[in-house]
Amino acid sequence: MELRSKAPAGPLADKWERYRSDIRLVSPTNKLKHHIIVVGSGLAGASAAASLAELGYTVSCFCFQDSPRRAHSIAAQGGINAAKNYQNDGDSVFRLFYDTIKGGDFRSREVNVYRLAETSLRIIDQCTAQGVPFAREYGGLLANRSFGGVQVARTFYARGQTGQQLLLGAYQALERQVGAGKVRMYPRTEMLDLVVVDGRARGIVVRDLVSGAVGSSAGDAVVLATGGYSNVYYLSTNAKGCNVTAIWRAHRRGAAFANPCFTQIHPTCIPQTGHHQSKLTLMSESLRNDGRIWVPKRKGDARPPREIQESERDYFLERLYPSYGNLVPRDVASRRVKEVCDEGRGVGPGGYGVYLDFADAIARLGRHVIAERYGNLFEMYERITAENPFDVPMRIYPAPHYTMGGLWVDYNLMTTIDGLYAIGEANFSDHGANRLGASALMQGLADGYFILPYTIGDYLAQVKLGQVGTDHTAFRQVEREVSERVERLLAARGRTTPDAFHRELGRLMWDKCGMSRNAQGLKETLQKIAALGERFARDVYVGGKGEEFNQTLEHAGRVADFFELAELMCRDALHREESCGSHFREEFQTPEGEAKRDDARFGYVAAWEYAGAGKAPVLNKEPLEFEVVHPAQRSYV
Amino acid sequence: MxxxxxxxxxxxxxxxxxxxxxxxxxxxxxxxxxxxxxxxxxxxxxxxxxxxxxxxxxxxxxxxxxxxxxxxxxxxxxxxxxxxxxxxxxxxxxxxxxxxxxxxxxxxxxxDLVVDRSAFDRVIAAGGFITARTGSAPEANSTLVPKRDADLAMDAAACIGCGACVAACPNASAMLFVAAKVSHLGLLPQGQPERATRVVSMVAQMDAEGFGACTNHGECMAACPKEISIDFIARLNRDYLKAVARPKPQAVKANGGDV
Missing domain, CATH: 3.10.20.30 (Beta-grasp domain)
Structure with missing residues (x-):
């Protein structure tokens, strides 16, 4: 497999502008003739579907939720970055670019990251024009706050509901096109496979989640905007429905899967309370603007937090990283939290938690200011834990949150299958080995509003696509395969529910392929996953029929794909004999316990190619070339 | 337990x-x-x-x-x-x-407990948006929005579209849902050009979907998980009256054509 990034030549700052002016265009009348399939309706999918339809393309958009407005982007809390420099604190496109590439521990493609930083400026303009009610200052100008890993305030926000408001903006733009007849929306419809004809993506096979019918959609290009795969861990901050199936099925059809082991564990989540737990809830990173993280200095100190004197507390992030303090990047914070808990200094039930304390901020700014900034988060915390963060410090612990890995894409956001694109969290492109806070929303909207709508035209303008409809034999064949998969799940009639299998898989992955990894653990886990996968095929019980609304069946199909993904994640983590960003191999660390990169051996993107069932996947490497930045040991001290 | x-x-x-x-x-x-x-x-x-x-x-x-x-x-x-x-x-x-x-x-x-709420999507498609084609936006800080207006718009925009308001209403009215969107967009300067057509189009679609009328029970507000206020319904009524009192009020489709 050849990996051509198609990164344009020229000075970094001019590349995208020049490239955009050089690529081919599709004439307005020809645009009308092209049908584009968009799978997923989150920030990336909804913004892409709306923008493509505005350009004149005919678009079909699919989502498994009952409405496109419910895609998981809606749950993003804290904010979206943009290099506007409205605070006059020295921000610039270059600084956002540099922070992002450094935050990603120098494992992302320089040209893509620069383009992202550049595009950030227009996103804020676009969203404001759509009526996104960003927070404002008294004079009417837009307000900003800070996020981890940076020393400027460049994050725009709408209370603690930034993802919701940005998604509603994109959703409304999408619905406008639905009303205009340019987008056909297919809610409660799940993509279960990709159809490739003559080496090009020409459609998808879907299951109507209400009737259970398996059907197809044919088009000239397919865009996957189906999000990340943190739910491989079972317990994560993702919505229950988030899954890997769409991109995994595309991977099995020939799309390379890049850096699958780069998974972000977010430091500030509400700790688990019991074995019944179905998901973990994030507490926005923005809380680290005003909250101070600490644990008792003494092991096993079980006194209530307010009885522990200042001198008996260890504000360990402030101690270890004086210049960034509590706002170090997520991977660093998570690792340090785990470390103090492993030392026996954790707080709360089971010792898996650290305090996030607002007492100082309340004393300094007043209760009303804190309530205005974080009121809804405090309420959410209280509903879940029955504790009020105004009176007692929050308890937090890391949890799987975001996946930097995903389908490999070139500069055009096209995967290794012609005509198949991946945007937003579904691709691997911009965050390297660790994503900075408030950058996921930025990337989803950059891809959907401002990058894909241009680059897809370059493909459609140059290829000669024959007429392929859903009556083509390739569609019949893939539909048959999908139906057989569904039948197999239903026919097993074992004794264990898909949910129980999913929990067991999640536990394995969290323990050995989570916040820290080592060769022995990964090797053992590979064997355990294979054994569990075999048991799943034999012993799963789904019940009901395929031709009906069957939520257990939906889940079973997703779990089956998670098994295959989990194996690839462990392989990737095992082969990468270095630590970088979120990928922390215990064997490779500095004396201070920081990630120790090995640029000479691993300065590349690992793009895995599917080789067939039961065969080891093939590793392809895209070397990372840095023209402008110089990879260095990341320092937040 | x-x-x-x-x-x-x-x-x-x-x-x-x-x-x-x-x-x-x-x-x-x-x-x-x-x-x-x-x-x-x-x-x-x-x-x-x-x-x-x-x-x-x-x-x-x-x-x-x-x-x-x-x-x-x-x-x-x-x-x-x-x-x-x-x-x-x-x-x-x-x-x-x-x-x-x-x-x-x-x-x-x-x-069982699953219902089809796609009527809400169709109400939004009828006019619950600001027409701002991708790429056409002016510099974000070129339009000032008083903090009070932005905050009030945000209060309305907090609606999650769950449908509890409809379930709570004796008339199964969707007025709180529609009012929240009409108010969110109508409170912002960006939403002014389409303010009149928006409210008329959305209300027409709401009626066509079979939602009932509002008779001021207030059950919707009591049930709303996001505490959306029925003050927004008053705002919707005001906007609607102003819109239809203008000469030739017309519902407009998203593509600019007549309904």
Missing amino acids: RLTLHVWRQSGPRDAGRFVRYDVTDVSPDMSFLEMLDVLNQQLLGRQEEPIAFDHDCREGICGACGMVINGRPHGPQHATTTCQLHMRTFPDGAALWLEPWRARAFPVVK
């Missing part, structure tokens, strides 16, 4: 539906309401019985997917809380709970 559940079971839109009783034991007060249902569903599957269908996704109270009527109240007894954020410690040990789907003509039952 032990609970007795009476759950509405309905195999599809054509089935009459009925309550079925389930006794649930070993419920922890720290469980969320949906986790309690998860436990019951796992037990049902273990006995090879059909699990209860219910919509849910984020389980953080923001996606708006979940929602059921619990003892006659949409999203249950806790103020300003979605079903997924409701925790079992809210209920006394031994409680009897009656679970029903949203009941409204415009929200047909799909299965």
